[in-house]
Each structure stands twice: as C-alpha cells, then as structure tokens.
Amino acid sequence: MTTVIAFILMFGLLVSIHEWGHLIFAKRAGMLVREFAIGFGPKIFSFTKNETLYTIRLIPAGGYVRVAGEDPEIIELKPGHHIGLEFNAANKINKIIVNNKSKHPNARVIEVEHADLDHELRIEGYEIDEEDKLRFEVDPKAFFVMDERETQIAPYDRQFASKSPRKRGMQLFAGPMMNFILAIALFLFLGTFQGVPVDEAKMSEVQPDSPGEEAGLQENDEIIQIEGESISTWEEFTAIVQDSPEEELSMTVDRNGEQESVTVVPRAVETPEFTIGQVGVQRAFEKSFLGTFEYAFTQTYDTTNMILTNLGMLITGQVSIELLSGPVGIYDATDQVVQTGFMNFVMWTAILSVNLGIINLVPLPALDGGRLMFVGIEALRGKPVAPEKEGIFHFVGFALLMLLMIIVTWNDIQRLFL
Incomplete structure (x- = not known):
C-alpha cells in the first residue's frame, strides 16, 4: 500500500x-484553456474555475491541457440550423441553445443564415415564419448549450x-x-x-548484513587506498567496487586519523545490462x-x-x-x-x-x-x-x-x- x-x-x-x-x-x-486533465479516460473528479475545467481521470498514464483551436471546435453553426438565443444585459448573445430548445422557453429561436464566431462575433438569421433578417452580436465569452452542457465559444484571438x-x-x-x-x-x-555529498570516499552508514559490515567497515570511515592504489573520490571507490563483483579487495581506511586495513568481497548484483559489485555502504553528507x-x-x-x-x-x-x-x-x-x-x-x-x-x-x-x-x-x-x-x-x-x-x-x- x-x-x-x-x-x-x-x-x-x-x-x-x-x-x-x-x-x-x-x-x-x-x-482559452478548455481543460486541465490529470490522467486519461472517464472523469472521476472535476470542477470549473476561470473558464477551465479541471479533471482527474481514471487511467494514470499522463495528462493534457486542451487549448481552444488545437483541435476542431466541437460545434459549428451552419445555414439552416435552428438555434435558441439568450441575451445578457448588454443585449449580446451569451447562450446559444443548440438542441433541447424547449427547455429554454425564454430563448429566441431563429434559423441561421450566417454565423461568424471567430472574428466578427455575430449571428444572422430569421425567426421562424418571418422574412426580416436579424443580426445579433455575440459576447466573446458566450456559451454553446448542447444536451444541457455548456461549452464556451473560442473567438480566434483566444485560439492557439x-x-x-x-x-x-x-x-x-x-x-x-x-x-x-x-x-x-x-x-x-x-x-x-x-x-551535500562529500567528494571524498567517506561513508555515512554501513548497511546490516552487507559485505561492508562483514569486513568491519564503520561509519565515518574514509577509503584512501584499494589494492595499493590511492583513492581520493567517492566515484573512484564505487567504480572499482562495481567492476569487482565477488572479488577480494584489500582496502586501507582512515578511521579517526588512524589507518586500518580491511578486506572486502563486493556482493554480485544483477542489473538488466550486466553484473555489478556492491559493498552496502552509503556516501557521507555535509551541510x-x-x-x-x-x-x-x-x-x-x-x-x-x-x-x-x-x-x-x-x-x-x-x-x-x-x-x-x-x-x-x-x-x-x-x-x-x-x-x-x-x-x-x-x-x-x-x-x-x-x-x-x-x-x-x-x-x-x-x-x-x-x-x-x-x-x-x-x-x-x-x-x-x-x-x-x-x-x-x-x-x-x-x-x-x-x-x-x-x-x-x-x-x-x-x-x-x-
């Protein structure tokens, strides 16, 4: 768990x-950011804030930010469509009812002749059984309403x-x-x-039941020689150990100012590519x-x-x-x-x-x-x-x-x- x-x-x-x-x-x-999603697939949690729908989805395999204009817009108004219109206080369209118009009795129903929701932000058309053409301005933050779900329109200047x-x-x-x-x-x-890791081959901890513990290595020991060759960095120490699985290594350590000799046999550890040696010690750190x-x-x-x-x-x-x-x-x-x-x-x-x-x-x-x-x-x-x-x-x-x-x-x- x-x-x-x-x-x-x-x-x-x-x-x-x-x-x-x-x-x-x-x-x-x-x-205009339509959605900020963590995961893919069905929604398991969502809320809307500042024009954006935030969702957590079922499949944890990534995420996405859906920006208007990156994909074809969801709804396109074509000549002949019957739509309902609702207006704001400035007499601009703030809701475009695509279907289920009967659920919006106050909406003004028209037949579309021309609609430009990218640049001019206007809709032209006729009321049912009327001949006079009507022209309406659309609020830049108006919504499509389809199946009672609202989707904000995306004028061109809000698109990717x-x-x-x-x-x-x-x-x-x-x-x-x-x-x-x-x-x-x-x-x-x-x-x-x-x-911060120290540069020297100095250890902070020796793991229980490790080759290092069996050899007698202790906390704060610093490796200064391996097989008679001087060691000055942790990288030099680990490189020799990793290249010597199941091989006996003679080491000289500095322990509280005094030199001690130990013999270590690194344990062989399998990786996807090759076998490496490990002695079970951790690098020392300093603040x-x-x-x-x-x-x-x-x-x-x-x-x-x-x-x-x-x-x-x-x-x-x-x-x-x-x-x-x-x-x-x-x-x-x-x-x-x-x-x-x-x-x-x-x-x-x-x-x-x-x-x-x-x-x-x-x-x-x-x-x-x-x-x-x-x-x-x-x-x-x-x-x-x-x-x-x-x-x-x-x-x-x-x-x-x-x-x-x-x-x-x-x-x-x-x-x-x-």
Missing part, C-alpha cells in the same frame, strides 16, 4: 507540474493558432521546463535536509548553504547528461529497446526505491522529472517536441505547415507511440512475472 500511495503522489506531482506549465503560459498568452510562434513555442516548452525546475527544487530539498545550490544544479545537469547519453545509445542501437521501462517497470522500480527510504524516493522523483522533461522535448509526433518542431518550421519559412499534413503526422506518430508503449509494458510484465 505504501508503494501505491507513493507512486500515485509521484505520478500526480510529475504530471501536474508539467501540465501546470502549459496551463500558465497558455493563459498568459491569452489562450492566433498567437505568435514565440508565444506558442513558449507554451509548448513550458511543460518540460517545469519538470526541470521541479528537479532542481527536489535536489535543493535533498541538499537542505540530507546534506553547506552555497553547496546546496551548486548541488541542485549540478545534479540536474548530470542527470540530464546521463539520460541524453542513454537515449543516444538507444537511438544508435547500442542498447536494446527491451531495456526501456513503461508504467509497470517504473512502478516496480519505485517499489524498490521506497523500501530504501524517503530521501532516495525524493531523488528518484527528481530523476524521473528530468526524464519526463527530456522525453517530451524529443521531436516525435504527439509530444511537445514534435509540436515545437512545427512551430520552429513555421518561424523559419514564415508560414505554417498545412494543418492537414501536421494532423496526419501527429495521428500516425501517436499510433506508433501507443504501439511502443504496449511493447514496453509487455517487456515489463515479462521481466516481472514470466
């Missing part, structure tokens, strides 16, 4: 902060396509950007409450105000570099697609991390936040990066790509991404259960 709660909280935080970035910059640009490439690009980039900011904030939290900020930014940079390197290896075929993890694999990894403590869970969340930011910037269809690519092409050529061509690109790409997700999830299930 602890893992389930942790996974839900982590997933909710990562997706919410990502979509919140899209939401804030869409509203700053004057776009009406904004400059710079504003659209910033709205798309804001989601991944917020994931990087979240990672920095989480690493700041770790640096503040846990401390540092300025060091905390340096740590937050360097950890975010190092994590970004690591993920980009692995992504490049995947693209070039140096690593197999079978090593990718989907929601099932991430849940399993989260379960293992949760058991090691809260601070490790926070670090895992920060790493996943960077990963989510990077993946969304990859120029693939249906992702932020793919849409940013089209905005960039428009900025370079001075005119947008035909909506039909862009739509096909995203549709085909989304289908391929769903296929990839199915394959990755199946690989996760095989690793865990088969």
Whole structure:
C-alpha cells in the first residue's frame, strides 16, 4: 500500500507540474484553456474555475491541457440550423441553445443564415415564419448549450493558432521546463535536509548484513587506498567496487586519523545490462548553504547528461529497446526505491522529472517536441505547415507511440512475472 500511495503522489506531482506549465503560459498568452486533465479516460473528479475545467481521470498514464483551436471546435453553426438565443444585459448573445430548445422557453429561436464566431462575433438569421433578417452580436465569452452542457465559444484571438510562434513555442516548452525546475527544487530539498555529498570516499552508514559490515567497515570511515592504489573520490571507490563483483579487495581506511586495513568481497548484483559489485555502504553528507545550490544544479545537469547519453545509445542501437521501462517497470522500480527510504524516493522523483522533461522535448509526433518542431518550421519559412499534413503526422506518430508503449509494458510484465 505504501508503494501505491507513493507512486500515485509521484505520478500526480510529475504530471501536474508539467501540465501546470502549459496551463500558465497558455493563459498568459491569452489562450482559452478548455481543460486541465490529470490522467486519461472517464472523469472521476472535476470542477470549473476561470473558464477551465479541471479533471482527474481514471487511467494514470499522463495528462493534457486542451487549448481552444488545437483541435476542431466541437460545434459549428451552419445555414439552416435552428438555434435558441439568450441575451445578457448588454443585449449580446451569451447562450446559444443548440438542441433541447424547449427547455429554454425564454430563448429566441431563429434559423441561421450566417454565423461568424471567430472574428466578427455575430449571428444572422430569421425567426421562424418571418422574412426580416436579424443580426445579433455575440459576447466573446458566450456559451454553446448542447444536451444541457455548456461549452464556451473560442473567438480566434483566444485560439492557439492566433498567437505568435514565440508565444506558442513558449507554451509548448513550458511543460518540460517545469519538470526541470521541479528537479532542481527536489535536489535543493535533498541538499537542505540530507546534506551535500562529500567528494571524498567517506561513508555515512554501513548497511546490516552487507559485505561492508562483514569486513568491519564503520561509519565515518574514509577509503584512501584499494589494492595499493590511492583513492581520493567517492566515484573512484564505487567504480572499482562495481567492476569487482565477488572479488577480494584489500582496502586501507582512515578511521579517526588512524589507518586500518580491511578486506572486502563486493556482493554480485544483477542489473538488466550486466553484473555489478556492491559493498552496502552509503556516501557521507555535509551541510553547506552555497553547496546546496551548486548541488541542485549540478545534479540536474548530470542527470540530464546521463539520460541524453542513454537515449543516444538507444537511438544508435547500442542498447536494446527491451531495456526501456513503461508504467509497470517504473512502478516496480519505485517499489524498490521506497523500501530504501524517503530521501532516495525524493531523488528518484527528481530523476524521473528530468526524464519526463527530456522525453517530451524529443521531436516525435504527439509530444511537445514534435509540436515545437512545427512551430520552429513555421518561424523559419514564415508560414505554417498545412494543418492537414501536421494532423496526419501527429495521428500516425501517436499510433506508433501507443504501439511502443504496449511493447514496453509487455517487456515489463515479462521481466516481472514470466
């Protein structure tokens, strides 16, 4: 149950902060945000505030911000339609009753001859059995009412396509950007409450029943030599240990100013790619105000570099697609991390936040990066790509991404259960 709660909280935080970035910059640009959703599928909770419907949906596989104009508008008024009109105090249309007009006895029913709800904001038509043409102005925040559900109209200046490439690009980039900011904030939290890792090969804790405890290693020991070779950093220490599973290593440690000799046999641990050695010790930390900020930014940079390197290896075929993890694999990894403590869970969340930011910037269809690519092409050529061509690109790409997700999830299930 602890893992389930942790996974839900982590997933909710990562997706919410990502979509919140899209939401804030869409509203700053004057776009009409129809919906802010966490998850997909049927709604399980919703409320409306400041023109936007906020929903939590059943399937925890992402989220979205639906901006007016990104998809075809839900309702289109065509000549011959019979609609009901309600008016505000300024005598402008504030409700357009599409059906069930009998439930709105005060609505003025007309037959549409012409409607422009994008630019001119007017409706022209005739009352039933009347010949005089009528013209009505539409409030920019008027609503369609269909099946007794209200949907706000979206004049062109509130639509995504009406904004400059710079504003659209910033709205798309804001989601991944917020994931990087979240990672920095989480690493700041770790640096503040846990401390900043020391550079030296100094340990803060020796795990029970570990090779390190069996060898006699103690808290605050500092490794200064392995097999006669000087050791000055934690990275040097861990690299030798990981490369020496089940091999006897002679170490010299500095313990309270005195040198002690110990012999350690790293335990072999299987990973998806290879076998590594572990001795069961944790790195020492120290409190540092300025060091905390340096740590937050360097950890975010190092994590970004690591993920980009692995992504490049995947693209070039140096690593197999079978090593990718989907929601099932991430849940399993989260379960293992949760058991090691809260601070490790926070670090895992920060790493996943960077990963989510990077993946969304990859120029693939249906992702932020793919849409940013089209905005960039428009900025370079001075005119947008035909909506039909862009739509096909995203549709085909989304289908391929769903296929990839199915394959990755199946690989996760095989690793865990088969």
